[in-house]
Amino acid sequence: MMLPRIVFRTELTVCPECGSPLKVYKTKKRTVKSASDRFIAVHKLMKCSLHRERIFRSDLLDSIIAPGCSYANNVMLESSMKRFIDGRSSSEIASGINNGISESHVRLLSNTALNIFTQIHEESYQKLKSAMKSYVLHLDGTTDSEFEMIIVVRDSISNFTLYAGKCHSESLDNVRNMLLKVKERFGIPEGAVSDMRSGILGALEEVFPGIPVRICLFHFLRDLGRDLMQGMHTDLGIAMNRIGIKSPLKSILRSIPDYSQKTLYEIDQGFCSDRERMEIMAIRGMLEPLLDINGSSGYGFPFSLKHLNFFTACAGTGKKLSDLSAKIRGEESMALLDRVTKEIKRITCNGVIARMAGMLSGVNMLFQKIRSAFRVPERGNLSDDIMDDDSIHDQCNLVTGEMEVYLKANIPRHIFKAAKHIISRYHERETMLFAQNPAGTIPRTNNMMECFFRKVTRSVRKRCGNIVTGNILSQSGASLALFQNMSNPEYIRIVFGDQDIPAVFARYRKPFRKPGMTRSKMLELVKTGTEMILAGMLYDTPYTENNMDMAYASKKMNVS
Structure with a gap:
């Protein structure tokens, strides 16, 4: 079956610097595999005849798929939602999407989305603070991790996860440092709920003096x-x-x-x-x-x-x-x-x-x-x-x-x-x-946090098994806790508004391969340079007798 072809080009028709008409510089074709279908993208790259160093790409195509990738940005978002919210394994997701994506690529894309969302959340504090107006702080930590404790701060009114971080214990100093960040970003809460650990209660009293704290x-x-x-x-x-x-x-x-x-x-x-x-x-x-x-x-x-x-x-x-x-x-x-x-x-x-x-x-x-x-x-x-x-x-x-x-x-x-x-x-x-506060919004228990941690832990255990659950929570538990906001429609409305969510994630996405040389290439050239030093052949100019002979031989071969 022939795949449909869709032509993409920049919305600009003239050069923004000189007003000259843009002309087609090159046409590139690529197969785009999205979460629901596949198509061939015909990308018309445009150039100005006067400013030839600048190439004009299609913003729409870049919002659909990252340059150099085969899978659309919505594959990244859908795989991360199924993996980190629904607890699906990478193999289940790959077979469900059914567009040829491998398990390892599902894992790579979903991990990328997890890291991107942490950045999005950190840049959305002002939006969330304005929308929430007031909040009741819930604070607790999970010890399911064998290595580090994950401490999470949530709001019981909106059910938003406000902050998550790793630390070695719920000591006064660790909790105080986290609460200071919450205070800086979201202001003073109308109340708080926590268990009876002295480190948490002491930090709440020190950072938020005077607020009602309910055990x-x-x-x-x-x-x-x-x-x-x-x-x-x-x-x-x-x-x-x-x-x-x-x-x-x-x-x-x-x-x-x-x-x-x-x-x-x-x-x-x-x-x-x-x-x-x-x-x-x-x-x-x-x-x-x-x-x-x-x-x-x-x-x-x-x-x-x-x-x-x-x-x-x-x-x-x-x-x-x-x-x-x-x-x-x-x-x-x-x-x-x-x-x-x-x-x-x-x-x-x-x-x-x-x-x-x-x-x-x-x-x-x-x-x-x-x-x-x-x-x-x-x-x-x-x-x-x-x-x-x-x-x-x-x-x-x-x-x-x-x-x-x-x-x-x-x-x-x-x-x-x-x-x-x-x-x-x-x-x-x-x-x-x-x-209790005057609005009567402080719950009687910290059960919301208990349910939240059970959900996150169950999701990890469901897709990875019991043995590695603690290790995974230690490595990415804070990011997983924040990512649960993606299942909250009100959070999505505040943070993303009417924007296309996969396109927002795409703006934060970086190439899988870093620009420049690979590490193996660098090590190879370091070895070559070392040998040149030892042989006394490391010159400070490319115009050596050996290089000139090689250039002459190449030119002679092309002429013949």
Whole structure:
């Protein structure tokens, strides 16, 4: 199939210096491979008869494709979006574009776009500042990198990534230097949200004195729960693992026949011709959920206590099996029930484990009270959109007030210590837990940053695998964090306006090969020059006897 031909020439018809008509100097043809199609570009290079040193090119063609390249600028943009936003691998992108581009060239083009976008973002601070007017600063760092930490600053109102940089730690000096750059470029925020690390809080107070700084509710509760329950929860898990009932229970489950649809169809009709089969299925139906217990609500420890949840599930399953044993008639089903019950009782009837679980359950009850007071749900999002701080504050004061009453009562020592710690930590951080600006735009948590880092890390892991994820984040994590702005329509509108985005990227694009000699050529000539020095043949003029003989021989050969 013949490719369409499109003629390109400069929009100028006369020389801007003398007004003389421009004439065609040379015609160049090239095949342009874009992200959607291919065509032959016929480029009419123009010259002025008086100013012959200047060549007039087509600006339109240069905005479509860079000189000396085969692939259009929109290939560079599309490959970078798919690679760094969607997490596609270079091979997937190359096969998807389907214009003959190789994996290595996709990698080269997308890396070029990544570097170009960093420059575009750095030159767009004034545009962003004017459009944002005000912002709420979110600050956090990721430690997924094995070498350097990536610290990112975002605005929770616009969801723009404002700044990203690499450093060795979230120390006061490192964070302060980054915040000073943010202050210089975007001004003073209306508030800030961060975790409770002293380096971040100290830098915020030093660089932005007087602004409301809210500590992340999730981090506060997570640290509080760890202080209260981490040791107890770990000890409970170790004690249960030493006894080890999961493997025997899984072995029993594998030996139980699968559910019989024939029997279940009869149950659906209100009768059962094989009672023992139904009894065995009933035992299987109780055992399966027990082995599926993972205790996770999505937030992790201490919001989910998998060891305590497993103990509680064992106790509940043991009670159900005890009730079922009074009704079972079949010998095989009774033997199966006894085997399962015997394994479960190895934990539930162990006095040490039962006591540890009871103590942990009591402390967890206090933790869940303060968690409920903050209205953090059992599952789902962290309720960042809840802005009713006054009623939440009142409820938290009510709960801590009840705990202060507990301290005066005759309660177990572990409950006393837990309640005292909750009260102390709450009052220590109370002001920062409810810090807010007049507009009420400071979120309760730093969950936006957690989700952002998970997205970036997942994108890298998806296309590169787990092993190299840390290394890649160390090398290009800051650029990747900034590039996520390309998925924000409002950011694109502010920075690029009605400009053609691939054409904007093209203006920043540099040739892959630097002008001048290659390194191998330079080394070759250095070697030649050295040999000339050693041979005493390094002259200070080209008019040597040897060069003149070579010129004469060349001229004689051309004449003949």
